[in-house]
Structure formats: C-alpha cells, structure tokens
Amino acid sequence: MNLYETLAADIEGQVARGVLLEGDKLPSVRQTSQHRGLSISTVLRAYSLLESKGIIESRPQSGYFVRTRQSSMPRPAPLAASAPLELSSEVDVSRLVLSTLRTIRAHGAVPLGSPYPDPAPFPWPRINQYANAIARRSQHWSVMDDLPPGNPQLMRQIARRHLENGLPVDPSEIIITVGATEAINLCLQAAAKPGDTVAVESPTFYAMLHAIERMGMRALEIPTDPREGISIEALRSILSQQRIAACMVMPNFQNPLGFQMPDARKRELVELLASYDIPAIENDVYHELYYGDSHPTSLKTYDTKGLVLHCSSFSKSLTANYRIGWALPGRYTAQVEKLKFLNTLTTPTLPQMAIADYLQNDGYDRHLRKVRKGYEQRARMMAAAVLRFFPAGTRVSEPQGGYVLWVELPQGVDAMKLYALALERKITIGPGHMFSARGSYTNYIRLNYSYPWSKEIEDALRMLGRLAGQLA
Amino acid sequence: MNLYETLAADIEGQVARGVLLEGDKLPSVRQTSQHRGLSISTVLRAYSLLESKGIIESRPQSGYFVRTRQSSMPRPAPLAASAPLELSSEVDVSRLVLSTLRTIRAHGAVPLGSPYPDPAPFPWPRINQYANAIARRSQHWSVMDDLPPGNPQLMRQIARRHLENGLPVDPSEIIITVGATEAINLCLQAAAKPGDTVAVESPTFYAMLHAIERMGMRALEIPTDPREGISIEALRSILSQQRIAACMVMPNFQNPLGFQMPDARKRELVELLASYDIPAIENDVYHELYYGDSHPTSLKTYDTKGLVLHCSSFSKSLTANYRIGWALPGRYTAQVEKLKFLNTLTTPTLPQMAIADYLQNDGYDRHLRKVRKGYEQRARMMAAAVLRFFPAGTRVSEPQGGYVLWVELPQGVDAMKLYALALERKITIGPGHMFSARGSYTNYIRLNYSYPWSKEIEDALRMLGRLAGQLA
Structure with a gap:
C-alpha cells in the first residue's frame, strides 16, 4: 500500500x-x-x-x-404493508427472551445484546447515599407507609418532572410500580380482557409482548415506519374491519427502531383511537434520552379523554436496580391502583424515597445531558462500524434517542445462528426473534451502544460482521 | 370497698x-x-x-x-357445616381492605388493626447495614444479575433454612418474588384459570381473596375449625360433587384464626387433593412464629406429587420493608418462573443480597426466639383483656403462633360500625368483613398483639369493649 x-x-x-x-x-x-x-x-x-x-x-x-451520509448510509426499507394484517397471534416469546437475557448477562461477554444502559455513568452511588441516609434516620418506617398509589414525595417529584418536560399531570393520577414492567402489565390488565386482541408496532418491544402473553391476549402487529412509527393508515383500515381492545406503542425512541414519532402523528394516533374509544398504552421509558433540542411530547400530551395510559420508569435514565416505575392511567386510574394493590401490595418505600431525594436535590439534568451526548455520538459510530464491517445489503436504523441500533442483515442470515456463534466468542447480541409474536425479524439484530467506544467493541463488531458474512 | x-x-x-x-x-x-x-x-x-x-x-x-381457664375462657364455636357450600362467589374485597389499611396506618392511632408486626424488635438496622455495605462495595451490580429465579446466594440461604426447619428442598425449585403477595399470585395463576373455582378456608385471609380477585376466579369458602383448620370432611364432600381448580390454605397460624393444623390433618389434606390431582397453594408466612417446641411441618412436607405450591416471605419474621418472598411451586416451577419474569421482570437485587448476608452471618434464631416468646405471652394477655372488657357472649381464638387474635362479638354487633367508632377515638381494628368474599364475619374483628403491652393498649381495649357493648 x-x-x-x-x-x-x-x-x-x-x-x-x-x-x-x-x-x-x-x-x-x-x-x-x-x-x-x-x-x-x-x-x-x-x-x-x-x-x-x-x-x-x-x-x-x-x-x-x-460528507453527509444521506446518500451513502442506506436506510432500512419501510415494512411492507402487505403483511398478513388480519391475523392476530398468541404470544409465547418470553421463554426465548429469558434464556437470551440469561446468557447476555454472562460475565466478561461484550454486552452488545444487553437491554440495559451501561451503568457506569449513572449516579447510582449518589442514590445509594440517599438510601443509606434514609435507612439511618428512619425509625420504624413501615411497609404500610406507602400503600398504593405510592410514596407522596416521589409522586410530587414525578409530577414536577413531567411539568418541566411540558406535561402537566395531576399527582393523584400517578401510581408507583415495580418498574415499567408492572406499570405496563397493570395498564393492559385494566384496559383489556384475556382473549382480546391488542394492536402493537412491528417490530414490537418484547416487554409489550410479555404483557400480552401474561394476560393470555392476542397480538396484532401493525406495519411500522422506521422513522415515523406505527402506520396510522394501516391501523385505520384494521379498525374499520375488526375489534381491537387496546393499542400498545412506544412513540419515543422505540425499542428497537429508535424513531421519535412526529407530533402530528402522535396527535393523529390519539384521535383515531379515541374515535373508537380504544385505550392506548404508551411505554415512554426512554423519554429522557432524546438527541433533539427538547424533550419529546408523548401521546398523553394529546389525550383529552383519559384514554392514554402512560407508563414510564427510572430504569433507563437513573437506576435500573431500584425497579421504580409509574403509570398515569387516565380514566383507568382507580382500576390500575386496585390492580397494583392486588399484584404486589406495595412498592418498596426506601428506593422510592431515595429517588425522590435525588430528584429534589441532585443533578438529574446534568447527568442526563452528559448521557444523551455520549449516546448520540455512539449511535453514529456504531452505525458506521456496522456498515463498514457487515456484509453488503446490511441496513441500520437511525435512532433519535435511546441507545439501541436495529440492524437488518442480508435476507437468509439467521440471527439466532449469529447469536450462538457470537456467544462462543463471548459477544452478545439481541436476536430479532425476540421482537415479534409471529416469528418475523429472523434476520435482524439489536445492538446496544451505551458503552464507551473501545477496541473491544470495534473488534466485536468486526467479528460479528465476519460471522454474518459467513452466514449470508 | x-x-x-x-x-x-x-x-x-x-x-x-x-x-x-x-x-x-x-x-x-x-x-x-x-x-x-x-x-x-x-x-x-x-x-x-x-x-x-x-x-x-x-x-x-x-x-x-x-386457675386454668378451660372452663372460664370460652372457645369460639366451630363454624357451622350448614353454610351454603355449593355456591362460590365472585371476589371484590380489595377496595374495602385497601381503604381500611389506609386508615389503619393513620399516625398516632393504636395499631390493633395493623396486619404487620411491631417493627421495633426486628433487626432491620442490621439488614440495612448489610445493604449499605453491599451498595458501597458493588461496582456496576446490575438488574440483570438476578433474573428469575433470583439471587443465588439468597436461594441457598432459603434452602438451608428450610432444611434446618425439617424440609429439604432443591434450591433450583425456589423462585424469589416481591413479597409473598407476588408468590401467591403467580402460583394461583399457574395453577388455575380465570373463572375457575378455588376452595379457601373460612374465614379467609384477604391476601388469598385478593389473588382470586386479581385473576377473576371464584372463591368457595369451606367450613374451618378454629383449632384444626379447613374441614377435610366438608372438602371431601365438595370434591365429590363439583370441580375445584385449586385449594388455598394457611395451615400454620392462619390469619385470622391462629390455628396450627395437626400433622395428621395436613397429610390427609394433601392426600385428598392429590387424589383429585388438585394443586394446593400454601401460604406459610407465619411459619417462624410458632409458640410450640418446634417448627411446624407444612403441607409441602407431605407432598409426593409436586402438587403443593408453597409460598412464604421474610415480611413477618425479618423485615417487611424489603418485600422479599419466595415460592416453591413443585411441578409448576417452570410456569411460575416464567410468570415472575412476565409480572415484574426481576426482584431487586440489593434487598435479596442484604437478607442473604444477614441469614448467613447474623442472629436470626436469637431474634426469632425473643419475638416468639413475647407474642405467646401477649396472646394470653390480650385474650384475657378482651374477655374482661367486652360484652358477654364475646369469644376469642387461641392462637398457636403469629400475632393476631380473632374476636367474635355478640350477634348483631356490626364490626364496620365498631371500626368507625374506634377510629374516631384513634383506635384501629381489623373488621371481619375483610375475611370473606360472601360478606360473612360482620360481627368479628381481628386484633394485633405484637406491640408491647401498655396502658394505651389496655385503655384502647377497654374503650373497644365499651363501644361493642353499646352496639350489642
């Protein structure tokens, strides 16, 4: 050379x-x-x-x-509207997800498959300090103190944060839960019955599929644009033909596609569902991780009828280990509060108080600014590396927030095979199989880019590209 | 005088x-x-x-x-076997329980209505110390570390404790949950379907009724002897006539009756249910709080077919605030593990590790010996005071463990009225209405005797007796 x-x-x-x-x-x-x-x-x-x-x-x-890469970086093709729309599916994806997550946590593996952000830059030592201080000063603090809906201090802090982010909420609508997982479960249980059909995005974040599976409901996957979100046109057509009990979506930085639904489409979706009196369950766990100039709106912003059940948590923005989430269930609030009481009685008090103290006294915004900047940069680095190392025909998403990249491999590459081969080399990935109840996305993978860029990650991507090439 | x-x-x-x-x-x-x-x-x-x-x-x-009081202390009459056995009920008791618990936690009230033990003698400061030490030393400890079934250290400690208590269990059968509440919920969900009928004791601990309500099942209350537990004869007769999907019981120190089912009857119950292939969900949260010479057996002790789903927690014996429980679901283990993953993803790691450290290194047995001795003494003191202060015709249970007394008031005294009058005087009680899906036990109350005997408690009981007398 x-x-x-x-x-x-x-x-x-x-x-x-x-x-x-x-x-x-x-x-x-x-x-x-x-x-x-x-x-x-x-x-x-x-x-x-x-x-x-x-x-x-x-x-x-x-x-x-x-050069700006508009021309050089291929975009994922929109999902075909010709999918078998009228067929809903029973959901049984959790065994695959659980077994995958189990291996993903294996020690020493490159965590490209992890669903969680790198905890290193997160302020959990500060939150632990608050927890310790509370544990030391509290005499006989009791499990009875924070019966549903939850700890009043934390509820106030959450309401304040929503207000700062442009969404005025009534603190009494907030219900604290064990992570967003419980919030989504209870909202879906309040809004629909076993056997009902629930419309979801495609690909679907598996947490949504789990909620549907838990209640013995059926999932109907709606074509979803990788930049604009669920197809309102397709949904409108479905609604004119069959009964849907609820719609579950992630309008902001959907996992795995990473899009931010434009405001106009959020409003349109809320209005379409409201015209059929159908509740919308909104999973907004990534809302703080936007790359744009300002906090995104949510479906709840456009909800005038109490039909949006908004779910969120601190697991992706502050600390996953405390397992604190919340729901704003609109007209289903009383029902969700009752279900929370039935499901786990109370959410532990100490983590609620520690997070409330952190939000009140500490540098949440400073922490988030730092994290967002790193994620945005690494989104581009990882996309560039994938396009460089992976076989021709590979396409990647363009995340507007969050920390995952969705990668379409050439037709015929089986992501589960790639997952197994990668695991032998101590590299983890998220196989696309986890994101559909219908067994779609078998040639897709999800990659986590929240960890600092390193030679180890670059080598792992190079190896993944080579393995994908062999499978192609 | x-x-x-x-x-x-x-x-x-x-x-x-x-x-x-x-x-x-x-x-x-x-x-x-x-x-x-x-x-x-x-x-x-x-x-x-x-x-x-x-x-x-x-x-x-x-x-x-x-004098021994066999003659002078009346025993509660066995429940009549003539109850309308064949009719199961929809369950909707949780609103009453939640609103009652909310007022019971009111500050400064005499906590006779509390479902929780007085936390004062519990070693939660030690457990908090273990938690603090873990939080300080753990780098990047992650929510992914303890995917279901749970934290391996804690699972080992629970298996060791079961062994010490005479029940050898396979650690891999243990599933850690958010309190016994979640364990009971998941076991019932694994064992039966919405609409199914579940046999329960009468009176029934409301946590069992909540689990039935959560799943939209029906409760069938079986006559229960206040000293020997659920009537096996009545259950046998029922089973010969109708289909029961599961049976939920508390064989040890049932809340509210306080009985310890004799070993022979435990065995008989397990065998009867097994002969119909019916799973038994056993709530054993009070097992460490026995007054007898040795730890009681459980239904699980006699289970040869994997049909007993055993549920327990540390909330009544160690700390309620950490919300750590577990299930031993027998042949339903895989199903319960999956449901745990779907319901709340993981149980927080830190509380699990802190309790594991305490069990391994600290004085659990010493703590329990002290607590048991106090409870046994106060059971008699409170029973004596009730019989002294309450109107003629009042009868009390004879708890063999735990910390609650079940009081039958004269016919016609409405426990909810007593509850309301007492609350005005800053005294809380547990109205009997909470213990039945059929609206029975309206003239019963549950009293908590875990707190040290005091003039305040004695005055409260005197006042309750006077109010009951006015209502009689």
Whole structure:
C-alpha cells in the first residue's frame, strides 16, 4: 500500500468509527502534512482518493469535510404493508427472551445484546447515599407507609418532572410500580380482557409482548415506519374491519427502531383511537434520552379523554436496580391502583424515597445531558462500524434517542445462528426473534451502544460482521 | 370497698391483663401479708373470694394458683357445616381492605388493626447495614444479575433454612418474588384459570381473596375449625360433587384464626387433593412464629406429587420493608418462573443480597426466639383483656403462633360500625368483613398483639369493649 493509500485508509477508518462525524472539517492539507511527516502532494492524493470514494468533499474557500451520509448510509426499507394484517397471534416469546437475557448477562461477554444502559455513568452511588441516609434516620418506617398509589414525595417529584418536560399531570393520577414492567402489565390488565386482541408496532418491544402473553391476549402487529412509527393508515383500515381492545406503542425512541414519532402523528394516533374509544398504552421509558433540542411530547400530551395510559420508569435514565416505575392511567386510574394493590401490595418505600431525594436535590439534568451526548455520538459510530464491517445489503436504523441500533442483515442470515456463534466468542447480541409474536425479524439484530467506544467493541463488531458474512 | 375486696380486685386485674398466667403460683398468704402490709386474715378473705369466683384455686400442700381457664375462657364455636357450600362467589374485597389499611396506618392511632408486626424488635438496622455495605462495595451490580429465579446466594440461604426447619428442598425449585403477595399470585395463576373455582378456608385471609380477585376466579369458602383448620370432611364432600381448580390454605397460624393444623390433618389434606390431582397453594408466612417446641411441618412436607405450591416471605419474621418472598411451586416451577419474569421482570437485587448476608452471618434464631416468646405471652394477655372488657357472649381464638387474635362479638354487633367508632377515638381494628368474599364475619374483628403491652393498649381495649357493648 502506498503512503497516500495508507493515509486515506486511516482517515476512512476514523470516519467509519465515528471519530470524524458528518460535516466535520478535516485538518488542512498543510497541517496533515506536518503532523504526519508526509509531502503535500501525498496528502493531496489521499484526500482526492477519499473524495472520489464519496467519503469527504471539498468546499470552496473552506477545505475538506466529511460528507453527509444521506446518500451513502442506506436506510432500512419501510415494512411492507402487505403483511398478513388480519391475523392476530398468541404470544409465547418470553421463554426465548429469558434464556437470551440469561446468557447476555454472562460475565466478561461484550454486552452488545444487553437491554440495559451501561451503568457506569449513572449516579447510582449518589442514590445509594440517599438510601443509606434514609435507612439511618428512619425509625420504624413501615411497609404500610406507602400503600398504593405510592410514596407522596416521589409522586410530587414525578409530577414536577413531567411539568418541566411540558406535561402537566395531576399527582393523584400517578401510581408507583415495580418498574415499567408492572406499570405496563397493570395498564393492559385494566384496559383489556384475556382473549382480546391488542394492536402493537412491528417490530414490537418484547416487554409489550410479555404483557400480552401474561394476560393470555392476542397480538396484532401493525406495519411500522422506521422513522415515523406505527402506520396510522394501516391501523385505520384494521379498525374499520375488526375489534381491537387496546393499542400498545412506544412513540419515543422505540425499542428497537429508535424513531421519535412526529407530533402530528402522535396527535393523529390519539384521535383515531379515541374515535373508537380504544385505550392506548404508551411505554415512554426512554423519554429522557432524546438527541433533539427538547424533550419529546408523548401521546398523553394529546389525550383529552383519559384514554392514554402512560407508563414510564427510572430504569433507563437513573437506576435500573431500584425497579421504580409509574403509570398515569387516565380514566383507568382507580382500576390500575386496585390492580397494583392486588399484584404486589406495595412498592418498596426506601428506593422510592431515595429517588425522590435525588430528584429534589441532585443533578438529574446534568447527568442526563452528559448521557444523551455520549449516546448520540455512539449511535453514529456504531452505525458506521456496522456498515463498514457487515456484509453488503446490511441496513441500520437511525435512532433519535435511546441507545439501541436495529440492524437488518442480508435476507437468509439467521440471527439466532449469529447469536450462538457470537456467544462462543463471548459477544452478545439481541436476536430479532425476540421482537415479534409471529416469528418475523429472523434476520435482524439489536445492538446496544451505551458503552464507551473501545477496541473491544470495534473488534466485536468486526467479528460479528465476519460471522454474518459467513452466514449470508 | 373493703381492704380484702380491693386486694382481690387487684389480683383479678393482674390475671385479666395476663401479668399472672394460668397455672402461675400466687405469692403465699404470708408473703402477700408482708408486702401489702395487710393482716393474714384479710389476705385469706381475698384469696377465698377469688377462689369462689373461679379465678384461683388452692392446691393441698402447694398454695394458691391461677386457675386454668378451660372452663372460664370460652372457645369460639366451630363454624357451622350448614353454610351454603355449593355456591362460590365472585371476589371484590380489595377496595374495602385497601381503604381500611389506609386508615389503619393513620399516625398516632393504636395499631390493633395493623396486619404487620411491631417493627421495633426486628433487626432491620442490621439488614440495612448489610445493604449499605453491599451498595458501597458493588461496582456496576446490575438488574440483570438476578433474573428469575433470583439471587443465588439468597436461594441457598432459603434452602438451608428450610432444611434446618425439617424440609429439604432443591434450591433450583425456589423462585424469589416481591413479597409473598407476588408468590401467591403467580402460583394461583399457574395453577388455575380465570373463572375457575378455588376452595379457601373460612374465614379467609384477604391476601388469598385478593389473588382470586386479581385473576377473576371464584372463591368457595369451606367450613374451618378454629383449632384444626379447613374441614377435610366438608372438602371431601365438595370434591365429590363439583370441580375445584385449586385449594388455598394457611395451615400454620392462619390469619385470622391462629390455628396450627395437626400433622395428621395436613397429610390427609394433601392426600385428598392429590387424589383429585388438585394443586394446593400454601401460604406459610407465619411459619417462624410458632409458640410450640418446634417448627411446624407444612403441607409441602407431605407432598409426593409436586402438587403443593408453597409460598412464604421474610415480611413477618425479618423485615417487611424489603418485600422479599419466595415460592416453591413443585411441578409448576417452570410456569411460575416464567410468570415472575412476565409480572415484574426481576426482584431487586440489593434487598435479596442484604437478607442473604444477614441469614448467613447474623442472629436470626436469637431474634426469632425473643419475638416468639413475647407474642405467646401477649396472646394470653390480650385474650384475657378482651374477655374482661367486652360484652358477654364475646369469644376469642387461641392462637398457636403469629400475632393476631380473632374476636367474635355478640350477634348483631356490626364490626364496620365498631371500626368507625374506634377510629374516631384513634383506635384501629381489623373488621371481619375483610375475611370473606360472601360478606360473612360482620360481627368479628381481628386484633394485633405484637406491640408491647401498655396502658394505651389496655385503655384502647377497654374503650373497644365499651363501644361493642353499646352496639350489642
């Protein structure tokens, strides 16, 4: 390889790894020449090669810039509207998910398959300090103190946070739960009956499928646009033909697609469902992890009839270990409160108080700003690395928030096979099989990019790409 | 009042309050004469008066003793077998229970209505210390570490404790849950379907009724002997006539009756149910709080077919605030594990580890010995006080463990009215209405005797007796 080819490959690698981002200015020809100890003409040949490959572009009077990738980064194709829409499915996905999560937690494996964010930058030591202080000062604090709906301090803090984020809520509508898992379960149980059909996005976050499975309901997967969310047109057509008991969606940074539903479509969805008097269960656990300028709206923002049951938690934004979530169940509040009491009696008091103290006194926003910035950067780095290492025909999502990338492998690559091969090499991934009750997405995987970029992660992605290539 | 009458009333009061227990030897006539500064003849007249009232008895060559109360303390009559056995009921008791528990936690009220033991003598400061130590030393301990079935250390400790208590269990059968509430819920959900009929004791602990209500099942209340438990004869007759999907019982120190089912009857119950292939859900949360010489057996002890789903927790023996329970679901283990995953994903790790550390390193047995001794003594003191202060016709249970007394008021006294009147005087009680899906036990109340005996409690019981008298 010539000197100029070596330099070009090096810069291409930096772009692929996301060290250089779209629109970034490259060092000038003169600077590069000095830093690398290369002649001006060698640097010029390298830049020119990169330009011809569409990786950088020269702008008059300005220098060289990394090209915006609109053209070079393929987008996932919208899901076909020809899917067998009228057939709902029994749901039995939890065994697969549980066994997958069990291996994903295996020690020393590269955690690309983890559903949780890297805990390292999270302020759990501070929250533990608050918990310790409460445990020391509280005399005879009792399980009876926080009967449903929950700890009043925490309920106030949650209401305050919703207000800051643009959603005024009545604190008395809040019901504290054991993680968002319990919130989603209780909301669905309040809104629909065993045997009922529930409309979901496709791919579907498996937590939603679990809730449907737990109650012996049926899932109907609705075509979903990877940038705009559930197809309102498809849903409208379904509703004109058959009875749907509820609709479950993640309008913000859906797991696994990562989209943020545009405000107009959120409103349209709420209005369409309301016109049929159908409750919408909204899973908004990633709401704090937006990459945009401001906090996204939620379906609840547009709810005038109390038909949106909003579910969230602190597990993805503060600490997963405390298992604290909440529901805003609208007109189903009394029912959800009763079901909470029946399901687990109370949510433990100490974690509720510790989180309330943290929210009141500590740097939640500072923590979140730091986390969001890192995630946004790594989303691009991981997408670039996947497109670089994986076989031709691989496509990736464009997350607007959260920390997971959805990867479509070439047709015929079995994600479970890739999962097994990767595991032998101590690399974990989330196979697409977990995201459908109908056995779709067998050639998709979900990758977690919340961990700091490292040689280990890059090597893992290279290995995954090679394995996928062998399976293709 | 004469001197001898004053002395007699004083001694009678000590017996009523349980300061002097059945069979206790009274100070000799000479001692009493010296201590009180009374003449021998005055003391003799007082003792003689007490003897004539049946409160004490003289034994030749031995002195005076408090009479055993077999004759003087009425026992609750066995429940009539003529109840409308064939009719099961829909269950909707949770609203009443939740609203009652809410007022029971009201600050400053006498906690006779509390379902929880007085936390004061419990070692929660030690457990909090273990939790703090774990939180300090654990780097990146994760919610994924303890996916169902649960934290392996805690599972080992629970298996060890079961072994010490005479029940060898396979640690891999243990599933950790959010309190016994979740364990009971998941076991019932695994064992039966919505609409099914479940046989329960009568009166029934409301936690069992809640589990039935949560799943939309029906409860069939079976006559229950206040000393020997659920009537096996009645159950046998029912089973020959109709289909029962499951049977839920508390064989040890049932809440509210306090009985310990004799071993022979436990075995008989397990065998009867097994002959119909019917699962038995056993709620054994009070097992550590026995008054007898040794730990009681459980239904699980006699289970050869994996049909007993055993549920327990640390909430009544160690700490209620951590909300840690477990299930031993026999042949339903895989199903319950899956339902646990669906219901709340995981049980928080930190409380599990803290309890495991306490069980491994600290004085669980010492703590329990102290607690049991106090409860046994106070059971008698409270029973005596109730019989002393409440209107004629009042009957009380004879708890063999736990910390609640079941009180039958004269026919026609409405326990909810008593509850409301008592609450105005800052006294809480558990109205009998909570213990039946059929609206029975309206003239019963449950009293908690876990708190140290005090003038406040005695005054509260006197007031309750007076109010009950007004309602009679």
